[in-house]
Amino acid sequence: MTDKLQKLKDIFGEVEDLNRAAGVLAWDQETYMPPGGVEGRAAQISTISRLAHARFISDEVGRRLDDINGEVDGLPFDSDEASLVRVARRDYEQERKLPSDLVAEIAHAGSSAQPVWQKARKDSDFKAFAPYLQKNVELNQRVADLLGYKERPYDALLNRSEPGLTTDQLETMFAELKKAIVPLVADIARHADAVDDRVLYRDFDPDAQLKYALNLVTKLGYDLERGRQDVSTHPFSIALGPGDVRITTRVSRGFFNECLFGSIHESGHSMYSQGFAPNLDRTPLWGGASPGVHESQSRLWENLVGRTQPFWRHFFPSLRNTFPEALKGSDEEAFFKAVNKSYPSLIRVEADEVTYNLHVLLRFELENEMLEGTLKVKDLPEAWNARFKLYFGLDVPNDREGCLQDIHWSWPEFATFPGYTIGNLIGAQLMDKIRADIPDLEAQVERGEFGVLLRWLRTNVHRHGRKFTPNELVERATGKPLTPGPWIAYVRKKFGALYGLKTAS
């Protein structure tokens, strides 16, 4: 490595140290911090975010990036050095448009809004949260204006979270998905009796659930020498460095899915982060390619592995040994069906695979309308409930189970919801390729062997970190551009079979 590059990497290392420190502060805030810590923590996170941002967008970084161009010009596109300079420059040009004080203000707003949201959700009191959401909308508008866009402010935000994707493209994809999902949901509703999921609502001891889930995700490949599991209100995965990638989960005594599938989901994120190539450490390349690509990893493990027949053929016996009372009379076949029951429901994170993307669509639309000013914050609950009735046929009984359910709008960063759907689509497209490359995947899963699958993901996705945009990554891994086709085919086939629909043929 040249001296010039090392100098640049020293600065990036410092920025990354600060970002990771902010990560520890955020993790602590959502797990163990006492209530009195809120105000001080907001100041700490705000100061650290401002310093990290200021250092990254400093003139010195710009000069050094200019200065190094010549050195990486001849290198392959995917080399560490060329990728580092390319991605750092993209980040630099984008972030430089935002003043560090605004970044600090955003960090402060997020840290302050979160406990308010938590309480507002608990009390189902949208009015208490509204001023904070209003502030977040305005911050997003300012960010969009500063980043710049041609027609839609959402484009500016989207390009930051999912580089290369536009609002129009997203709307086209969602339209195609909606066309496929809505009749499928109706078809499933007509055959609802085919799947009985009452077994999931029996009595499952919470501690035993946590222990079983943690043990299971280590079998998938989540490395506890470099990770840990804690309990938090809103489950998340957080990457604090190559040796420290954590998951949190929540657990409900009377509903099985929450803890186990939540843990698989978060460990999918964490296995991704544990797989970034070591030589990307402490550079802007150390991270997930985008929220969407991150979500492809969590959803792949959660659904395309964790909600399959071979998976439950392997795990059901040990699960029954752990919960003999609750699982009396059930078997792997019935349990596999139960965890796949599909029906319109109120809560996104509990939604089945078929209806999930409708939840995302709803949020994408509302968030876009708030950003464009066509929907006022105060009118959000009404708009949410009306749209929900339209898409799901359900009446929303209260804001706790409505527009207050997600933590996301307490963060002043919009345009992260679409990542959930993009993740589903990427996951399905990757899985088509994985099945072609690993013909006996199902047999491996049934034997509880996940090493070959994890290695495939490490090789084709994880190790690259942020080298490629989502589109570049999907094309490299699957040979095709991202389309909703594979996902639509997948749900039609799977749920057709589960519910005995004609489309299954």
Next chain:
Amino acid sequence: MTDKLQKLKDIFGEVEDLNRAAGVLAWDQETYMPPGGVEGRAAQISTISRLAHARFISDEVGRRLDDINGEVDGLPFDSDEASLVRVARRDYEQERKLPSDLVAEIAHAGSSAQPVWQKARKDSDFKAFAPYLQKNVELNQRVADLLGYKERPYDALLNRSEPGLTTDQLETMFAELKKAIVPLVADIARHADAVDDRVLYRDFDPDAQLKYALNLVTKLGYDLERGRQDVSTHPFSIALGPGDVRITTRVSRGFFNECLFGSIHESGHSMYSQGFAPNLDRTPLWGGASPGVHESQSRLWENLVGRTQPFWRHFFPSLRNTFPEALKGSDEEAFFKAVNKSYPSLIRVEADEVTYNLHVLLRFELENEMLEGTLKVKDLPEAWNARFKLYFGLDVPNDREGCLQDIHWSWPEFATFPGYTIGNLIGAQLMDKIRADIPDLEAQVERGEFGVLLRWLRTNVHRHGRKFTPNELVERATGKPLTPGPWIAYVRKKFGALYGLKTAS
């Protein structure tokens, strides 16, 4: 507040945010961080410490301090503003002698050495730890040289941790203590049978211990809205802001003292930190006056409150309800005696009040000799064991229970051990004054009322934060300079009575 002062306070606020973030990182490292996180965490703490230090010793701070002198000249010595400028200037002049890269190196060394020490202690393997201790000795020597001193390098370090105190003074105090302690220890040994502490080694359920201890310290006044308790190898208290002051503890099934008295001790530290005046927040005045003054608060609650007859008259009944089996046949009188049993033992943190200061003396001497180069690091175990035999009459069976027992030498900051003895002395001197000011203190304690005592400490010690040096604080609170007299009188009286010694009269 003037604009000039506000500008200065903005910078100090930023520095304090960084220091607190480093505190969260350290807390996390000792409680929940996975093993793989060590390397990355060292980099994070190092970067943050360097940035905090660089910001604090920047030319801008120096200019602003010069610039503001005129504004505080007429203000009273103990006013917030005059104290802020005085203490900040003292810190500034001292810290400016240390390059920020050295500060980062020190932070990095501490963070790296700690897990090595932990493993070395577990394995009783001094050789594994020796290179890290060697490094720490050298770092301390560099710091002492940079800070400057007349004759003894220890003076430089001591003046940074306990401003105003010198090595010579310390040696004089220790000599006086040794003269009083050694015959007292011998006298107690001749009457050893007077106190039976076997009850402490019965079976105490760990979870019940933790719960009882946490409940008890909240009754003393530790505020859980602004604090929490966790388990760690080495118990500590850490102040992360006015709303977030935490304790950790450890628990042993077969030895009662560890969890309860450890918790009282750490909550004594934490009540101090929870009592700093709110208007000192995010300034250099927000903190304990020194490690010694901090220790006076922990030891006061642990020993001068927690190891007294009235205390156990109040708490023993509920303790017996919690551990009916273990405490069968004991009573408040016998239990009070048991927790005060005095005998020479290997481990400092388990030592009784009489022998405790000998443990500190031993460390003070050895650390001073390593610093002055008269003791080589490789010879430490031998020197430790020889000196231990001399002072305690005990053979040290292994380094785990010998020179590896304390975490402190894994930190590259010497001259903190003396604080333990200074704390004992200050605590006893404060208690003399408290008893004069609150004549019915014992009756209050026996009723489980600690509010008047806590308010006294808040008023005379806590609220001042770092405004005064240890000597200034002691003089203001007690009207007298610090001397070992009150402590010597206290142990003579207490242990004379406990063991029926002639000195009791």
